Amino acid sequence: MTKYQKQDISLTAAQQLPLPNFPKVKYASWHLDQLMPVQKAISNAHFLTAEDVGIEILGTQAGHQYLPQELINAGVLVMSIQAAKKDYPQLVQRYLSSVIPADQDRLSAQNLLQYNAGIFVYIPDNVVIQSLLQLVLVQNATTTGDAVQRILIYVGKNAQCTILQQLRTMGEATIKSSTVIEVFLDAGANVQYSAIDALSANTSGYLNRSALLADNAQLNWAQAEFNRGNMVMHLDTMLSGQGAQTHANVMAMVSQKQVQGINTRVSNRGRHTIGHILQRGVILDHAALVFNGVGNIIKGAKGADAQQESRILMLSKKARGDANPLLLIDESDVTAGHAASVGRMNAAQLYYLMSRGLCEKVARRLVIRGFMGPILAQIPHQVVRESIIEDIERQLKDAHQ
């Protein structure tokens, strides 16, 4: 197993750590470092139904929870993080903070100290899960109280699975959200990880989703960011083992007055590692979206490949969009590149569709869907793709166009 550093941290020490750095995003006034984690259980929510494999956490309590018998027999664990701490304390202890060091930044450290809900997934070596594994966190905004949640996923050697993780809100109260997700892929593991984050307009939050990959592990991210409030998000992938690969696909849509800052970082540490970042953003109304992509090749990572592409579509004159593609290269025997573009809707495409008899509204939607296409194509399940398209449509309808 790859070596990792681990240490405990006190609340006072945590408060002295620096805030995570989101270039070009001012978020200090959101006070994300002052959390009051008093979430309650929600009695009736239903993002998952009877035949879905996975778990749903409603506020602080597990709701729907189902795992086929053969997976249970194979030693797969999918449970609330509280239950895991009680039943499998050593496993949780072993992997907690193995991806995100306890003292990395103030917000992640505070999450570690204050989380009161979450999910633990353990997939033993060589286990292949065929069905879609769903992990749903529903934040309770029916009353005030901040949501502080954590997901911890360990995927054993040569194990395989497809995950769909969702972040949702119930209720309209103004709350803060802190979600930290650690994904540990052991040698040869192969994971397809799709995420739909759709927190409410009254939620401002911090999300840190980080993965560490051992030798030859492969992780494909497909993230759909449909949060309606102010969010800062880290997607961090450390290619520690040689030959590890990741494709970090991110799409985001922002509208009204929201601000969203997304740092997508891939660190090539091992030799012959491959990290590709692909981002698409659509901005409506007065909203602001900042993509900070970082490809970081660390000294010694010979034969590494770091590529990134970020494109932003501005659908309003009042919108603000930043695409900052950074490359930090300490090794010569590598290939690295980035491309970014920001622009308005392609008029030629729009007129073409309209000349075929489509009204402008439908034509615009098709162009937007086409723009998101390269990311949508990365999402493996039809159901998930449709659910994302629904989210896009909903947000377009709500925007003041």
Place this chain on the structure above:
Amino acid sequence: MLDYRLRAFAAYQQMPMQTWGPDLSAIDFDEIYYYNKPTDQQYRDWDDVPIELKETFERLGVPESERKWLAGSSAQYESEVVYHRMKAEFEKTGIIFTDTDTAVQKYPDLLREYFGKIVKPTDNKLAALNAAAWSGGTFIYVPKGVHVTTPIQSYFRINTENEGQFERTLIIVDEGAHVDYVEGCSAPTYSGDALHAAVVEVIVKRDGYCRYTTIQNWSNNVYSLETKRAYALDNATMEWVDGNFGSKTTMKYPAVYLNGEGARGTMLSIAVAGQGVHLDSGAKMIHNAKNTSSSIISKSIAHDGGATDYRGTVKFGREASGAFAHVECDTIIVDDESSADTIPYNEILNGDVALEHEAKVSRVSEEQLYYLMTRGISAKKATEMIIMGFVEPFTKELPMEYAVELNRLMKFEMVGSVG
């Protein structure tokens, strides 16, 4: 002016040193000589210039160019301009080309109107220091509609240990005027570190055109920390052409504020960093008006443990409808000891704009290398050819003798580092 210097010094003392970018903590500001006077008077004729200064310039090729075809040539040796001359026909058209110290005395009205307006002393700590301690530099005024067809040149040279050079350049291109300005910089090696903290201000008025070409070849103990900024008004064009070799640390991000409708700004740069050299350079294009356009093309080569960073900003303000920007930064990392970072910020506050950005970091392409070698060319020669091809978009924009000099510098830089 004294009052201005004192206020700037007060600002300098209050401002913190910037913390981003390369490490500057090794600069000892108390150790620097803020003014060196090399000769007693200025010379109008080349024959009057002392022989040892002349030899230095002779080696740099300055007088030859002047004699042959250059519009004018001015050289700053240490803190003052010692030799300076304009061809008579240009003087007739009303072009002013002098050192900034003289300009303060002879053209106070022009100075008062523009000096320190584009780069304010409070802009950054080193700009404040320059505003307080400046001496030398070039002042150019091109009157309305006047075209200077051949380049105007200056040469800056640091020749004393622990020297600080704080030249101040101001170029005013009036409506419809056209100017092409070329400057070279160099310094021999001394054990004490030298500081070059220049401020350059350029204003290009309506329909004007200015190209500002810089080739810097500092020795490896010079900190070159510069603030270069231009305003381009309606339909004006500002072009920066920037070649960086040597220095210990360079921080330089020439900017164009596209303040008038239809203004254009371009930046074409190369940076070559060898052992002990950290070049942190880039460009800023600030689109503040409708239908403005900009282009940044940056080429860097890091070898023998050198570090090249591209750090740039493209910003589209709220008023920049119909604006367009293109950014391209390519880097070659020659060996394992070298590193290169690309840190571009693209900030867009207007939905009606277009931005394209591309960057690539790689080593010398093996395919190209093998191809040339199969044609019987040695590995060393082949690498040189590939690198020359890589920087060609830059060299072809230079005046001929600078292109020749650049090619020579490139070869000199790369000796022993490749092949």
